[in-house]
Amino acid sequence: MKKRKKERNQIAMNRKDNHMEKVILIVEDNLKNLKLFKDLLKAWGYTTLEALDGKQGVELAKTKMPDLILMDIQMPVMDGIEATKILKNDTETKDIPIVALTSYVMVGDEERIRAAGCDGYISKPIDIHELRKTIENYLPK
Numbered sequence: 001m002k003k004r005k006k007e008r009n010q011i012a013m014n015r016k017d018n019h020m021e022k023v024i025l026i027v028e029d030n031l032k033n034l035k036l037f038k039d040l041l042k043a044w045g046y047t048t049l050e051a052l053d054g055k056q057g058v059e060l061a062k063t064k065m066p067d068l069i070l071m072d073i074q075m076p077v078m079d080g081i082e083a084t085k086i087l088k089n090d091t092e093t094k095d096i097p098i099v100a101l102t103s104y105v106m107v108g109d110e111e112r113i114r115a116a117g118c119d120g121y122i123s124k125p126i127d128i129h130e131l132r133k134t135i136e137n138y139l140p141k
């Protein structure tokens, strides 16, 4: 357990030392959206990781320590709310910014998303400029 943590910290440190591009984890079950986000992020110079549900997202976040996570809310296996709660309750992953992607915003949804620990959220269909600005805003400098 200790060794794994040390290795992960080393991965994060090497990335900073080398000033390599930022890594963004996309957690999204809709393949069309996933491809759109991936293409946009790559065009903006980010490295991407992809997960198709919350459970995969949590596992990837813990092993790869991305710089930011784009988290869909409605997903099979484990939804984005549950995945966010797990990551925000883990001392190793709690500081990774999470931006929620919501298909519709109902009354109370923003509160539910914030309560889970998401740092920000974007409503789908996404506005490309808003997506870019939000990512830049939440990425650690």
Ligand code: MN
Pocket (backbone or CB within 6 Å): 028, 029, 030, 072, 073, 074, 075
């Ligand atoms: Mn979804």
